[in-house]
Amino acid sequence: MIGIGYRKDFAETFLTGTALNPAFIEVAPENWMGIGGYWKKQFAKVLERYPLFTHGLSLSIGSPDKLDFDFLRKVKAFLKETNAVLYSEHLSYAKCDNAHLYDLLPIPFTQDAVNHVSERIRTVQDLLEQKIAIEIVSYYTPVAPELSEIQFINSILEEADCELLLDVNNVYVNGFNHHYDAAAFIEQLPMERVRYIHMAGHEKVSDTLILDTHGEAIIDPVYELFAHTLRLLDRDVPVLLERDFNIPELVELQAEMDRLNSIKESIRKEKEYAFN
Amino acid sequence: MLLTDTTQQYQSNLACYCRTGNLAAIPGIHRENIREYRRLVYNVVEDMLRSAYPLAADFLPGEEWEALVNEFFSRHACQSPQVWYMPKEFYEYLAENNHPVLAAYPVLPDLLLFEWTETELFMMEDKPVDCSPSGDLLFSKLVLNPEHLLLAFDFPVHRKNAGQISDRDRGAYYAASHRNTAGEVIFTDCSPGLVRILEYLAEKPQSVRALFDRFEQEYQVLLNEDQQEHMIHFLQNALQQQLISGFKNY
Numbered sequence A: 001m002i003g004i005g006y007r008k009d010f011a012e013t014f015l016t017g018t019a020l021n022p023a024f025i026e027v028a029p030e031n032w033m034g035i036g037g038y039w040k041k042q043f044a045k046v047l048e049r050y051p052l053f054t055h056g057l058s059l060s061i062g063s064p065d066k067l068d069f070d071f072l073r074k075v076k077a078f079l080k081e082t083n084a085v086l087y088s089e090h091l092s093y094a095k096c097d098n099a100h101l102y103d104l105l106p107i108p109f110t111q112d113a114v115n116h117v118s119e120r121i122r123t124v125q126d127l128l129e130q131k132i133a134i135e136i137v138s139y140y141t142p143v144a145p146e147l148s149e150i151q152f153i154n155s156i157l158e159e160a161d162c163e164l165l166l167d168v169n170n171v172y173v174n175g176f177n178h179h180y181d182a183a184a185f186i187e188q189l190p191m192e193r194v195r196y197i198h199m200a201g202h203e204k205v206s207d208t209l210i211l212d213t214h215g216e217a218i219i220d221p222v223y224e225l226f227a228h229t230l231r232l233l234d235r236d237v238p239v240l241l242e243r244d245f246n247i248p249e250l251v252e253l254q255a256e257m258d259r260l261n262s263i264k265e266s267i268r269k270e271k272e273y274a275f276n
Numbered sequence B: 001m002l003l004t005d006t007t008q009q010y011q012s013n014l015a016c017y018c019r020t021g022n023l024a025a026i027p028g029i030h031r032e033n034i035r036e037y038r039r040l041v042y043n044v045v046e047d048m049l050r051s052a053y054p055l056a057a058d059f060l061p062g063e064e065w066e067a068l069v070n071e072f073f074s075r076h077a078c079q080s081p082q083v084w085y086m087p088k089e090f091y092e093y094l095a096e097n098n099h100p101v102l103a104a105y106p107v108l109p110d111l112l113l114f115e116w117t118e119t120e121l122f123m124m125e126d127k128p129v130d131c132s133p134s135g136d137l138l139f140s141k142l143v144l145n146p147e148h149l150l151l152a153f154d155f156p157v158h159r160k161n162a163g164q165i166s167d168r169d170r171g172a173y174y175a176a177s178h179r180n181t182a183g184e185v186i187f188t189d190c191s192p193g194l195v196r197i198l199e200y201l202a203e204k205p206q207s208v209r210a211l212f213d214r215f216e217q218e219y220q221v222l223l224n225e226d227q228q229e230h231m232i233h234f235l236q237n238a239l240q241q242q243l244i245s246g247f248k249n250y
């Protein structure tokens, strides 16, 4: 199952054309809830044709601020209305000192943050009456770290008992920016918790820094890391192609989705062969 | 709260840096890369404000716009979890603080209101309307489109390019704005009298005759034939444009 992030940039061509054939679409609830008019109608048409996965932006699970229960209730209603398959969010914070920042800031890798975030994920899961998938975000600087990144992430997954959204590109970007082996990092993650995979392109802005822009095509080493991840998994996991900027012709996006699918197929065959 | 004060403080320092550019000590950070966060956050906010207020952003000198965006984001704590709604807070921030930029550019408040109205109407949740497409303009009760906003301006921002508006244009202008069934937002220039008629209709569906009666009573005037003709013509047009959604026949 390969899906695509649904964007207003290509909504019209997506609905009228045949260039893109995703198995599902993903949206941020924040961009589609509580709206009407033209976009609501477009969205309703898309929902008739594709299952919906959701990927939130503003929950701010790692924030020192209180959880916004009013917002969460709206998300819950949106998930129900749209019959969403899952709700995922970022392991980061986007609100602090009572102000939304509309970006994903890195949480300090500390034990108290592990406890805090885990408790909040559990609260959210209770309220939504479903497990949520938490995404490892790309980050450009550590913030007062006491734990390693892998310790931080694994402790939260364990304590919160939530699912993992494994963004393979993010791990690649982080491995490059923070000088570690991305494949070895993925090997240390609890594969049984992986509920959803993200794949995307990035931009290398200097010899020492990659930015997670979602504005370029996926590069070969990230495809290789994807194949490596699939070999570690014992089941089929939905995969999403993220493209937020610099949107190319839709056939090019379909070609990326096709490549993801063929990698999936070849790994599946590899495994069948190994078991037979 | 399971978070220690120290961790909270570091998180707050990072957020504060993103908003203001002032960086208080955070152990272990990468001093070069941390700038990316400030740049990213600023870009998101500037992009969003520019796309909500393209006319205002072009109307103000570049540095002034940039300074305003920076000031707004560093001083104002954005409340909306939905980024598309955040530009409303920008408009409110300037208005509530009686910001000097509004006096320096007297057209600006109207321009911001005009542009925000377009976004608000374009995005607003659908409002159900109970009416029939068939009826008689003169005798049936008219039903106003609930997806509308009535506006008053000091400058004709809905009729003229902001750059061409001068102090000589200062006056009292009114407009009705609404969303049609295709989702388009339409602005209609109105006289004060016509706005009053629309306000009557916003209260409840009424016939043309009832509207005229109420108008005549309120203003202690008798509408002559020309004036009645003019109002009927306006209502006819409003029906075509879907500012009036239809008729209530019972």
Ligand SMILES: [Fe+2]
Pocket: A135, A167, A198, A242
């Ligand atoms: Fe992602």
